[in-house]
Amino acid sequence: MTGPRVLKGHGTENDFVVLPDPDGDVWPESRLDGALVRRLCDRQGGLGADGVLRVVRSEHVPDAAAVLGDALGDCTWFMDHRNADGSHAEMCGNGIRVYLHVLLTEGLLSRAEALAGVLVGTRGGPRRVGLGESGYRVEMGAARPFGRGEAQLGGRLFPGIGVSMGNPHLACLTDVAVDSLDLTVQPRVDAALFPEGVNVELVNVLDAQEGPAGTTAHVRLRVFERGVGETRSCGTGACAAAYAALEAGGRDAGTVTVDVPGGRLTVEVAPDSTVLSGPAVVVSSGTLTAEWLGA
Template sequence: MSTPTTAQGPRVLKGHGTENDFVVLPDPDGSVWPEDRLDGALVRRLCDRQGGLGADGVLRVVPSALVPDAPGVLGDALGDCTWFMDHRNADGSYAEMCGNGIRLYLHVLLAEGLLTREEATAGVLVGTRGGPRRVGLGETGYRVDMGPARPTGRSEAHLGGATFPGLGVSMGNPHLACLTDVAVDSLDLTGTPRVDPALFPEGVNVEFVNVLGAEEGPAGTTAHVRLRVVERGVGETRSCGTGACAAAWAALEAGGRSTGTVVVDVPGGRLTVEVDERTTVLSGPAVVVSSGTLSPEWLG
């Protein structure tokens, strides 16, 4: 097992899933990053792309038993979730779930010797604030059982003077998936889309989706879409796993289907989403880019 601290400072990793990037803080005994140390201000500093390491969020690798709010979100599954993905958005707020982040989380558990390859291949339950999620090592990356997609109603996003009708979808966190004929590559997503605050009182991730193939996707899949996303608390990211699931579900629903396999192209790469009557499964890569320590000078 790797040591989370050294004489120079706390250990830190940087990695991504389809370029949705995270600062990862190993904390296997919960002593390095207690709640009163890893506060919103420090998360914002870590994620700052000029003054910190730069990332879309922070993932703390910590046992579920050491997270104060884990019992409330995991319930009876607490004992089955050895590890908890303590996920913070770049603005310091807590996040319920992230499909790209949890694939990276499993990759880190393997790289840190906290999980064997046999265990990863079989699949393990990981605790999140969106509930328990089963993650496993697949043939071409990592597979995550994301749970069922739940429609929450139709709404619209307003961006740059244009209105984009969308479908609200909950993946444990809120999404508004907007299928559009406007090329998503042409959109200016530097601002935050305006949405209905009554439907999304805690904010929402907004997906702009082009359907490239409604009847057939690559390698015999059901459909093929291209996606860009603005994540609440972050802004535009290179990828969003829960957003890919929401977009896939919306694309299938628009085509009169309730099940299928959708290839989702994001700016950071390619994901695959399998939708059946029970759940959605997200597949894609994850990689650790670097490891090191946080200097006492920067920590202050």
């Protein structure tokens, strides 16, 4: 049975349907529409995922030039990322690690190139990602605070800080155990502060001064992602949470261990940069059947 190839992968259990399409002729924009993305991500009727990643060269993405500008020529590859609801997403720290892992496993990138690091285009701008000592490292850009807000969840208010990681976040530090919260319902936020929606992080600071493996802080995170719902992990959310934890302690730099339901990430924060490190894995590969595509 033949059909378009499809992979399934995850980064700390933030999972993705991955569509290899290096020449842009299998999944053009006219085919990979919102309805198909939603079907692919459906956990009962499709493959099930938090989003879709199309592995494609930048030259085949219609809006790549507009979002990358002068960096277009430096970004051979573009992470065409869609949320589970079919909307486009600017950036995904877990997804871009999976993306590089697929470039390696598909033979589209050499190990030497991965060790050196490559620029990958995203709708949040170019991001450098490379193979590290334990998993993959992503240069996420600087964390940019943009005001204070609050999330309303279960009759409680959770004050937080707005942080842009190329996509918007509201990172809420709380003494309420995050494992006790019900995130089956979307937290309410100030639409004026977040006109395009926002990812909401609920964060427990486990240790503000010392974390595992010599890191300078340790937090636990749960996240409700716009266009998806609660996910097992969020890379950009981990960066926002790390920034918020350090900022609350009067620091603008440090290395934070971030525990998420799907595993553990490390975030290195500096005033002008943020580096996310963590694993990525391809779980399976196969083909989509004509029966399912034609349904």
